Amino acid sequence: MTQTHRGACHCGRVTFEARAELNYVVDCNCSACRIKGALWHPAAEADLRILTGEADLTLYQFNTKTAKHYFCRHCGIHPFIRPRLDPARWAFNVRCVDGVDLHSLKVVPFDGQNWE
Numbered sequence: 001m002t003q004t005h006r007g008a009c010h011c012g013r014v015t016f017e018a019r020a021e022l023n024y025v026v027d028c029n030c031s032a033c034r035i036k037g038a039l040w041h042p043a044a045e046a047d048l049r050i051l052t053g054e055a056d057l058t059l060y061q062f063n064t065k066t067a068k069h070y071f072c073r074h075c076g077i078h079p080f081i082r083p084r085l086d087p088a089r090w091a092f093n094v095r096c097v098d099g100v101d102l103h104s105l106k107v108v109p110f111d112g113q114n115w116e
Contacts (some may be wrong), residue, residue: 030112
C-alpha cells in the first residue's frame with residue numbers, strides 16, 4: 001500500500017516526504033553507501049519532496065560523478081540520493097524515516113561495489 005512517509009536528517013533542518021510502498025530496502029555495498037550504512041528505497045521524481053532545508057544540503061559526488069549524494073551540511077546525514085543506476089529518480093534513506101520498523105522490511109542487497 002502506497003503511503004506518504006516523512007523523514008529528516010539528524011538535526012531536523014532537512015525534512016522530506018516520499019510516497020512509496022515501503023516493503024523493502026536496498027543495501028548497497030559501494031564504498032559510499034557501505035560506510036554510511038544507508039538503507040535505500042527508490043522514489044520517482046514526483047514522489048519525493050524536500051519540505052525544508054534545501055539550502056542546508058551539500059552535494060557529494062565521486063568516480064563517474066553520475067550519482068548525487070545529498071547530505072545535511074550541519075549534521076552530515078544523507079537523507080536521499082540521485083542513484084547512478086537511474087539519476088532521474090530518487091532513493092531515500094529509510095533510516096531517516098519516522099516510525100519505520102526496519103526489522104520488518106525485506107533487505108535487498110545491491111552489489112554497487114562491482115556494478116558495471
